[in-house]
Amino acid sequence: xxxxxxxxxxxxxxxxxxxxxxxxxxxxxxxxxxxxxxxxxxxxxxxxxxxxxxxxxxxxxxxxxxxxxxxxxxxxxxxxxxxxxxxxxxxxxxxxxxxxxxxxxxxxxxxxxxxxxxxxxxxxxxxxxxxx
Numbered sequence: 001x002x003x004x005x006x007x008x009x010x011x012x013x014x015x016x017x018x019x020x021x022x023x024x025x026x027x028x029x030x031x032x033x034x035x036x037x038x039x040x041x042x043x044x045x046x047x048x049x050x051x052x053x054x055x056x057x058x059x060x061x062x063x064x065x066x067x068x069x070x071x072x073x074x075x076x077x078x079x080x081x082x083x084x085x086x087x088x089x090x091x092x093x094x095x096x097x098x099x100x101x102x103x104x105x106x107x108x109x110x111x112x113x114x115x116x117x118x119x120x121x122x123x124x125x126x127x128x129x130x131x132x
Contacts, residue, residue: 005030009060012069020060024053 005023008015028048029035037045 008056009063010065010067010069011072011075013072015060017057020056021049021053024049024056027052 005026006019008019008023028045032041032045032048034041
């Protein structure tokens with residue numbers, strides 16, 4: 001559920017219906033706080049996804065820009081380069097401080113709860129290293 005919703009505007013080729021649907025689904029999952037709704041909520045979630053998908057498609061059709069369309073491959077290469085720098089910095093920090101526990105692996109908290117992926121996301125500013 002931590003996957004980032006990607007920018008869909010101003011790409012060549014334009015965003016596909018599947019990409020718009022995936023973004024709408026991710027938005028509804030984030031807002032509802034669940035990745036798989038209960039049977040009682042399935043209809044409401046499906047209706048919300050359809051509404052967000054329609055609104056997103058309308059928005060993308062109506063947005064106007066003077067900027068040249070971005071290339072998906074170029075943007076992906078930039079993201080990979082940013083991640084290399086980010087993870088190289090993290091690796092250098094680990095080398096200085098010595099071995100530490102895996103920040104993603106769940107571990108017992110002081111109050112007996114489990115600290116895991118949610119805490120990892122909080123420390124990383126909402127960006128999950130598993131999504132890259």
